[in-house]
Amino acid sequence: MSRRPVMSDVAARAGVSHQTVSRVLNGHPHVSATTRTRVLAAIAELGYRRNLSARVLATGRSNVVGVVAQNTTLYGPSSMVQAIGEAALGADLSLTVGHVAGYDATAASRRIVERLVQQGAAGLVFIAPVDAAAESMALVPSGLPIVTVDGLPEWEVANVSVDQYAGGMLATRHLLDQGHKTVWHVAGPEQWHGSRAREQGWRAALAEAGAQAPPMPRAGWSAASGYQCGRMLARIPDCTAIFAANDHVALGVMRAMAEHGKRIPDDISLIGFDDVPEAGYFHPGLTTIRQEFAEVGRQALRLLLEQLATGARSAESALVEPVLIGRDTVAARPA
Amino acid sequence: MSRRPVMSDVAARAGVSHQTVSRVLNGHPHVSATTRTRVLAAIAELGYRRNLSARVLATGRSNVVGVVAQNTTLYGPSSMVQAIGEAALGADLSLTVGHVAGYDATAASRRIVERLVQQGAAGLVFIAPVDAAAESMALVPSGLPIVTVDGLPEWEVANVSVDQYAGGMLATRHLLDQGHKTVWHVAGPEQWHGSRAREQGWRAALAEAGAQAPPMPRAGWSAASGYQCGRMLARIPDCTAIFAANDHVALGVMRAMAEHGKRIPDDISLIGFDDVPEAGYFHPGLTTIRQEFAEVGRQALRLLLEQLATGARSAESALVEPVLIGRDTVAARPA
DNA sequence: AGGCGGATTGTGAACGCAAACATGCGTGCC
DNA sequence: GGCACGCATGTTTGCGTTCACAATCCGCCT
Numbered sequence: 001m002s003r004r005p006v007m008s009d010v011a012a013r014a015g016v017s018h019q020t021v022s023r024v025l026n027g028h029p030h031v032s033a034t035t036r037t038r039v040l041a042a043i044a045e046l047g048y049r050r051n052l053s054a055r056v057l058a059t060g061r062s063n064v065v066g067v068v069a070q071n072t073t074l075y076g077p078s079s080m081v082q083a084i085g086e087a088a089l090g091a092d093l094s095l096t097v098g099h100v101a102g103y104d105a106t107a108a109s110r111r112i113v114e115r116l117v118q119q120g121a122a123g124l125v126f127i128a129p130v131d132a133a134a135e136s137m138a139l140v141p142s143g144l145p146i147v148t149v150d151g152l153p154e155w156e157v158a159n160v161s162v163d164q165y166a167g168g169m170l171a172t173r174h175l176l177d178q179g180h181k182t183v184w185h186v187a188g189p190e191q192w193h194g195s196r197a198r199e200q201g202w203r204a205a206l207a208e209a210g211a212q213a214p215p216m217p218r219a220g221w222s223a224a225s226g227y228q229c230g231r232m233l234a235r236i237p238d239c240t241a242i243f244a245a246n247d248h249v250a251l252g253v254m255r256a257m258a259e260h261g262k263r264i265p266d267d268i269s270l271i272g273f274d275d276v277p278e279a280g281y282f283h284p285g286l287t288t289i290r291q292e293f294a295e296v297g298r299q300a301l302r303l304l305l306e307q308l309a310t311g312a313r314s315a316e317s318a319l320v321e322p323v324l325i326g327r328d329t330v331a332a333r334p335a
Numbered sequence: 336m337s338r339r340p341v342m343s344d345v346a347a348r349a350g351v352s353h354q355t356v357s358r359v360l361n362g363h364p365h366v367s368a369t370t371r372t373r374v375l376a377a378i379a380e381l382g383y384r385r386n387l388s389a390r391v392l393a394t395g396r397s398n399v400v401g402v403v404a405q406n407t408t409l410y411g412p413s414s415m416v417q418a419i420g421e422a423a424l425g426a427d428l429s430l431t432v433g434h435v436a437g438y439d440a441t442a443a444s445r446r447i448v449e450r451l452v453q454q455g456a457a458g459l460v461f462i463a464p465v466d467a468a469a470e471s472m473a474l475v476p477s478g479l480p481i482v483t484v485d486g487l488p489e490w491e492v493a494n495v496s497v498d499q500y501a502g503g504m505l506a507t508r509h510l511l512d513q514g515h516k517t518v519w520h521v522a523g524p525e526q527w528h529g530s531r532a533r534e535q536g537w538r539a540a541l542a543e544a545g546a547q548a549p550p551m552p553r554a555g556w557s558a559a560s561g562y563q564c565g566r567m568l569a570r571i572p573d574c575t576a577i578f579a580a581n582d583h584v585a586l587g588v589m590r591a592m593a594e595h596g597k598r599i600p601d602d603i604s605l606i607g608f609d610d611v612p613e614a615g616y617f618h619p620g621l622t623t624i625r626q627e628f629a630e631v632g633r634q635a636l637r638l639l640l641e642q643l644a645t646g647a648r649s650a651e652s653a654l655v656e657p658v659l660i661g662r663d664t665v666a667a668r669p670a
Numbered sequence: 671a672g673g674c675g676g677a678t679t680g681t682g683a684a685c686g687c688a689a690a691c692a693t694g695c696g697t698g699c700c
Numbered sequence: 701g702g703c704a705c706g707c708a709t710g711t712t713t714g715c716g717t718t719c720a721c722a723a724t725c726c727g728c729c730t
Contacts, residue, residue: 004476004478006685006686006687007686007687008686016709016710017709017710017711018686018687018710019687019688019689019709019710019711020708020709020710022687022688022689023688023708023709025687026688029707030706030707030708030709031708031709032707032708032709035708035709047476049449049452049453049476050453050686050687051392051453051455051685051686051687052388052450052453052454052455053387053388053389053391053392053397053454053455053685053686053687054388054392054685054686054687054688054715055686055687055688056388056687056715057386057388057389057392057685057686057687057688057714057715057716057717058686058687058688058689058714058715059687059688059689059715060715062388064450072407072413072416072417073410073413073414073417075408078407078408078413079408081407081434082407082408082434082436085434085436085437086436086437089436089437089443094446094450095433095434096431096432096433097431097432097433097434098430098431098432099416099417099420099430099432100420101417101420101421101424102420102421102424108424111429114384115387115429117384118384118385118386118387119387119388120386120387120388141339141382141384143339222612222613223612223613223615223616224612224615224616226616227616248612248613248616251613251616251617252613252616254616254618255616255617255618255620258618277557277558277559277583278557278558278583278586278587280558280559281558281559281561281562281583281586281587281589281590282586282590282618283589283590283593283617283618285590341715341716341717342716342717343716351679351680352679352680352681353680353716353717354679354680354681354718354719355678355679355680357717357718357719358678358679360717361718364677365676365677365678365679366678366679367677367678367679370678370679385716385717386715386716386717387717388715388716388717389685389715389716389717389718390716390717390718391685391717392684392685392686392687392715392716392717392718393684393685393716393717393718393719394685394717394718394719395685
């Protein structure tokens with residue numbers, strides 16, 4: 001056999017017309033049981049697979065949704081993709097995930113969006129935790145439904161995020177509640193919306209308590225950068241409570257503190273963000289703010305399906321509440 | 336405008352035939368400069384995007400490679416996907432990543448493979464660290480090039496893996512070299528080829544040194560399961576050297592040891608596997624075996640491109656050498 | 671002057687499928 | 701017994717693109 005069998009090959013083999021094969025394939029009514037089994041048998045014998053391109057071309061519908069994601073080795077983004085995939089399984093949707101990789105993220109994401117659009121994706125989900133994502137969104141034809149995850153309200157598209165602002169407040173208040181005079185914050189990268197919101201939540205909680213906001217060192221998301229910041233903070237006697245940008249940064253801070261002879265939580269209380277699976281096994285177990293990614297995925301898909309149904313873009317958005325996970329790194333203020 | 340513009344719309348607007356538009360789009364020669372600019376202008380004005388389905392249908396070529404991946408929140412698999420994406424950027428290939436998610440991995444991966452095939456993918460990459468992957472590979476038509484990553488030799492398809500066996504030996508030898516009488520191993524999940532190979536490397540290194548292989552507890556890949564195993568090992572006085580299935584398991588072990596008053600590396604030497612970015616910031620910094628994922632990605636794409644060129648499947652495979660990263664969890668055997 | 675060749679453009683068909691329409695046949699009802 | 705209706709199936713058309721081929725135009729050689 002030289003080339004892949006097509007519908008008419010199956011039809012010939014089963015002794016019917018190609019349209020009957022099509023009907024069987026699509027579960028249309030008005031096909032007799034015997035015909036159906038004959039067709040099915042022919043399909044199996046020939047190893048026939050229908051050509052999706054032809055199908056999409058003929059129907060004009062593709063029911064695949066494209067996902068544009070970057071930094072997919074990070075815990076947050078990879079969990080998001082996973083959650084969306086999980087949620088899409090239920091709806092009759094297929095997912096095509098474009099992973100933005102490489103040094104030139106802008107060019108790569110343009111390229112991915114372009115392909116997704118040309119492929120006829122029914123809708124697009126942007127995992128857009130950084131500003132750069134907005135630019136490639138402009139490439140999307142105006143009719144196509146879009147949902148962002150961790151996007152910005154001013155983009156005026158449907159969006160779902162974890163309420164990072166609330167998370168920042170939660171963390172800060174928890175520390176303040178233990179009697180700490182103020183709380184230091186090791187911030188995440190400036191380009192990430194999440195780190196900005198967490199910072200604002202932190203500031204708001206401090207202001208609300210009448211506490212002074214100390215200077216704010218800035219880390220990446222990595223333990224390495226947390227460690228660098230921690231080495232500074234360890235030398236500041238006033239610093240007794242730290243809210244770290246995420247769990248890995250917190251790990252770096254813990255390391256720096258240990259090297260400096262500062263005990264956690266005795267000398268310093270620490271709280272992270274994310275609740276990565278291993279956070280409970282840090283030494284000591286990390287108190288942190290957990291994000292419910294699965295819920296975010298479900299919401300994102302819900303918003304997309306709504307747009308698919310109405311045929312119009314919406315700017316509706318959803319917020320998912322973070323929750324505090326108490327473990328061993330937070331204690332009452334040292335005497 | 337009701338529907339998306341098509342090639343003939345562009346042609347009409349530019350005052351040429353649709354074929355000329357096609358030529359411009361595909362960079363064919365023999366189009367005058369003035370015509371080209373007119374066409375380009377019309378494309379821009381109309382916001383035209385070509386319909387990939389139609390193109391694939393007409394040409395029979397798709398130049399997209401499908402990636403089938405699961406457990407994509409784990410460090411290894413997600414790094415692999417990233418690396419392959421990185422490598423594909425160079426070649427004129429697009430990537431469609433299907434993430435197997437959900438409770439029923441078998442059904443999900445069948446579905447993903449099916450769609451990738453129907454979509455006309457030019458080749459498939461299976462991130463196949465577990466046996467279950469083989470089953471969905473059987474669904475792929477025999478003509479389609481396949482490359483597995485972390486697959487099994489007996490599958491007889493092109494494969495690239497990190498040499499986990501060598502990694503296991505490396506880790507074990509390193510511990511033995513410090514004077515430990517033997518090395519304990521906390522194994523990874525049995526279904527994963529990588530954990531089996533690491534175990535075999537461990538056994539081989541022990542045998543080579545004439546050391547007895549102690550009983551082997553089995554963990555998942557998580558810190559939680561490492562912790563459980565660690566709680567047992569901590570009570571065994573003879574246990575002075577541990578090779579953990581991966582870094583997170585090692586973290587759990589560390590936690591258990593600390594709770595039990597065992598000091599690392601003074602009482603117990605420990606070595607992990609993977610070199611996750613934060614491994615150096617565990618307390619103490621974890622000595623581990625690093626896998627070069629970027630290299631694996633490059634090799635995988637190379638093998639795929641070769642098959643694409645020759646048009647025939649190969650069973651050629653490539654091994655990537657792991658490397659020992661020495662940090663603070665390994666010390667000479669306690670007196 | 672005729673025509674030849676290369677550059678440029680247009681025309682018709684084909685890709686594989688699904689939708690709309692058309693056909694044939696049996697059944698129930700008056 | 702004839703007619704209408706519904707089921708099962710076949711035929712035709714079109715989706716948007718590319719490919720193979722045809723047609724035109726221009727300059728230049730013989």
